[in-house]
Amino acid sequence: MPELPEVETVRRSLENKIINDKVKNIKLQYLKNLRNSSKSDLEVLINQEIISIDRKAKHLIIKFTNNYLIIHLRMEGRFYVYKINDQIDLNDKHMILKIETNNNIIIFNDFRRFATIDLFSNDITYEENDILSKIANEPFDIDIDLLFKKIKKKNVNIKTILLDQTIISGLGNIYVDEVLFSTKIHPEKKGVNITKKDVNEIVKNSINIFNIAIKNKGTTIKSFTSQLGVKGTNQSNLKVHQRKGEKCYDCNSTITKIVVGGRGTFFCENCQSK
């Protein structure tokens, strides 16, 4: 569920709280979430400082003095930051990772345990590492001609194409439906039938929708009270997602829900054409 705007919202709130903190202790509760290293490898972070909080598409990057962690929230991953003296639920069974610093206790929590964590050395640049190097540019800085070329080659539904992070990054199931609605394209229109004008509009609308969503601190569908930075208000701007059976704001016909590429898909049959 966290897509580019939600991850950016988390990034900003972490940036305000934990930059320059020095790591005192680190504890990994669920081994499987850490994919490319072992639990003891994380101890290298002790005594390092948090230099920056970065992001590429839906990946959050916590950069330390000598290493960085790439974290993907997947559906339910969330951060909590407590002050040293705050009351903390030590029996939080959904806690994946706990980082104690000189100022804060940072808890990464994921009740569905889909989130991923990878540890890299700063010797490997973001561009070089095997996770981020595979990801295409975000709508903000994508090459339209290249994107058009890639889409044209695919005999696949445009929704599935736009969810492919190696083609364009940052869109997930909610915003892709919104982008296709605002672009008046049917989610099952095939890539081969997409025009250059369509691609231009898709990118333009993605940027607009992302900017508004970031301003609203993201979309919160299922709200939990204390999740850091993800109590957004953008849900009130959604025009199709979760609106099955309700009236289209543009043409007053009924919003439909179908399954595209295994994902629940909301759209207006009247406004969006193949």
Next chain:
DNA sequence: CCCGTGCCCTGGCGGC
């Protein structure tokens, strides 16, 4: 290579 499917995981909820 290209594309579709199923799996990972667990809380929530639809349906009987």
Next chain:
DNA sequence: TGCCGCCAGGGCACGG
């Protein structure tokens, strides 16, 4: 009312 079973979701492995 109670409880079982299935769905949600991003990304990746795998098979045709």
